[in-house]
Amino acid sequence: MPIASKVAFVADSTLGLNPEEALEQGIHVVPQQVIWGNRALRDQLEITDEEVLDLLRQGERLSTSQVAPEDLRTAYETLLKTHERVLSVHLSGLLSGTVANAMAIAQEFGGRVKVLDSWSLNGGLLLVLEEARRLLRRGVAWDQLEEAVAPYRERVRGYILPQTLTYLHRSGRISGLQRFMGGLLSILPVLEVKGGRVLAGLRVRGFQEGLRRLAQLFRRDSPAGGPVYLAHAGNLEGARTLGEALRAEGVEVLGPLRAGAAVSVHAGPGTVALFAGPRG
Secondary structure: OOHHHHEEEEEEHHHOOOHHHHHHOOEEEEOOEEEEOOEEEEEOOOEOHHHHHHHHHOOOOEEEEOOOHHHHHHHHHHHOOOOOEEEEEEOOOOOOOHHHHHHHHHHHHOOOEEEEEOOOOOHHHHHHHHHHHHHHHOOOOHHHHHHHHHHHHHHOEEEEEOOOOHHHHHOOOOOHHHHHHHHHHOEEEEEEEEOOEEEEEEEEEOHHHHHHHHHHHHHHHOOOOOOEEEEEOOOHHHHHHHHHHHHOOOOOEEEEEEOHHHHHHHHOOOOEEEEEOOOO
16 A cells, blocks of 8 residues: 555645645645734634634734644644554744644654645645655655655745735834835835745736736746646635736646735735746
8 A cells, every 4th residue: 555545644724725625635734823912813713714814904913823732733643543644744944833843743653743844835835745745655765755855845936926015014024114115106025935935026016017927937937837826815816817827828727725824914915926836
């Protein structure tokens, strides 16, 4: 029996799928926490993506926090009753403490739980998880999996386009002056996700121009093409517009995914994102 059939797959809720959707793909989701005032709410379980977006639009200040250790431990204990092993893939350890927590808890299970840092989030995390699953099906040994995934993971890219500067300012990513000048000139930043970091990329004049530039960035960084996941924070039309432009050039477009709390809180409602993996 192939090893993949004996392995349960876990990801955190930055994945871009709700727990039911993820389970249809054989992925068990553990929740990040959404912090609202003095309350810590379990993402997708105690607060929905739509509620996060509504609160942000109402001017509420939210933040996100790592998956609670007890949720990771419970997931591993439960899954190991029906599977030989668990592969737990999470958003970049440079963006969250979830990976570190997961690695510490994995040590309690004597090598039956392996934790992978995706170096990304959302669609990038999903791409890395899918590659790890393919490698296991091809017979890659459990103790060689991280080394085998590494070349693929290094080439995964993400591009995040906010619709407004309001939420980047609110989350402390840009200054008040930058927000004022950007709003005055309709300038928006493209945030690039690579190597586990979110970096400021090029600046664009307006959201529609930004969507065109996302397609150009994909062609620049992935000249051979490859699979693309689109994600959005309550902006399905924007994701569709970008998807149509990519499909017209023969790109394999997957999704769209939900941007999720982590992206929505920092970049805001209306955000559209593109995550690209290398061609197999």
